[in-house]
Amino acid sequence: GNSVTQMEGPVTLSEEAFLTINCTYTATGYPSLFWYVQYPGEGLQLLLKATKADDKGSNKGFEATYRKETTSFHLEKGSVQVSDSAVYFCALHMNTGFQKLVFGTGTRLLVSP
Amino acid sequence: EAGVAQSPRYKIIEKRQSVAFWCNPISGHATLYWYQQILGQGPKLLIQFQNNGVVDDSQLPKDRFSAERLKGVDSTLKIQPAKLEDSAVYLCASSSLESPLHFGNGTRLTVT
Numbered sequence: 001g002n003s004v005t006q007m008e009g010p011v012t013l014s015e016e017a018f019l020t021i022n023c024t025y026t027a028t029g030y031p032s033l034f035w036y037v038q039y040p041g042e043g044l045q046l047l048l049k050a051t052k053a054d055d056k057g058s059n060k061g062f063e064a065t066y067r068k069e070t071t072s073f074h075l076e077k078g079s080v081q082v083s084d085s086a087v088y089f090c091a092l093h094m095n096t097g098f099q100k101l102v103f104g105t106g107t108r109l110l111v112s113p
Numbered sequence: 114e115a116g117v118a119q120s121p122r123y124k125i126i127e128k129r130q131s132v133a134f135w136c137n138p139i140s141g142h143a144t145l146y147w148y149q150q151i152l153g154q155g156p157k158l159l160i161q162f163q164n165n166g167v168v169d170d171s172q173l174p175k176d177r178f179s180a181e182r183l184k185g186v187d188s189t190l191k192i193q194p195a196k197l198e199d200s201a202v203y204l205c206a207s208s209s210l211e212s213p214l215h216f217g218n219g220t221r222l223t224v225t
Contacts, residue, residue, distance in 0.1 A: 004155075034213070043117070043204060043216035044156070089155055099144065099208050100169060103155030 002027045004090050006104035013080055013111050021075040021107045023064075023090035031092035033057075033066055033073040034101065038087045047075075047088070085111045115139065117217035119205050125223045131193040134220045138186070138207030144168075146214065147180055147190050148204040156204055162188065192222075200224045 007022040025031065032051045036044040048057030053068035062077045073090060090104040118137040126132050138145050143164050148156035159178065161169040165185040173180070177196070182188040192199055202219040 036216075041218070043218045044206075044214075045216070046213050049213065091155075099214060100158060100161060101156075101214060103157075105153070105155045 002031065002092060002094065002102050004092055004102055004104035006088075006090050006107050009087075009106075009108035011107060011109050013109070015082055015111055015113050016079045017111075019075070019077040019080045019084075019109065021088055021090075021109070023073045023075065023104060025071050025073065025090075025092050027071075027092060027094065029094055030068075031094050033064070034091045034093075035062070035064055035073070035075050036089040036091060036103075038089065038106070040086070044089060080109070080111045082111045082113055085109055117205055117207055117215055119203075119217035119220055121220055122218065123221050123223075125225065126195055128197055128224050129194040131191065132195055132222060133189050133191045134203050134205075134222075136188045136190070136205030136217060138188075138205070139209075139215055142207035142209045142212070142215070143185075144208045145182055145188050146206040146208075147188070148206065148216075150202040150204055150219070152201070159190070195222075195224045197224050 003026045034049045035047040037047045038044045048059040050057040050066035056065045064075045087106045087108045089106045091101045093101050145162045147159045150156040159173045160180045162182045180190045202221050204219045206214040206216045208214045
């Protein structure tokens with residue numbers, strides 16, 4: 001079946017450090033890929049997405065590139081802020097039929113001043 | 114636009130009791146989802162509605178969970194009777210053909 005694997009957290013960084021959160025996927029076919037962010041006490045918010053190979057999604061300084069050859073969609077940010085502290089979820093859905101997101105287990109990011 | 118509304122925010126019940134959660138999706142969104150998020154895990158889809166019809170309920174424990182969306186707008190998810198392992202955050206989301214999923218803030222259920 002379709003699945004998403006994320007690096008385990010927590011990821012602990014100092015402010016202005018470089019961030020990478022790894023995500024790989026398994027899918028039959030060609031999914032769309034997403035990163036969602038969940039701040040404490042809130043629901044999930046879409047951070048960025050990519051719908052086909054080599055697409056780069058970007059938002060709020062975060063980027064991720066859809067790599068079909070490595071089945072990956074790693075999240076990166078050049079300089080993290082304390083306000084980026086949250087849980088980040090990688091997800092996919094197949095581009096057929098109704099949207100149905102399959103999520104990874106999430107990676108907690110803790111940024112200290 | 115108003116977001117996905119869920120209530121209550123928190124609920125504490127004893128095992129074997131019943132509980133219900135309510136969700137009002139974004140206006141115009143035909144698709145509504147209920148996800149279960151157990152602590153330390155990613156959200157898992159319980160049920161998906163398209164208007165008032167069920168599209169996918171393959172992971173819904175039907176012996177104790179039920180959900181309805183009678184008028185194709187708001188929805189309720191019920192657990193009867195609850196078990197300890199049902200402790201989780203229950204997330205409602207909605208989407209349309211033109212938009213990705215938008216999530217509510219969730220209902221945190223604690224079963225003691």
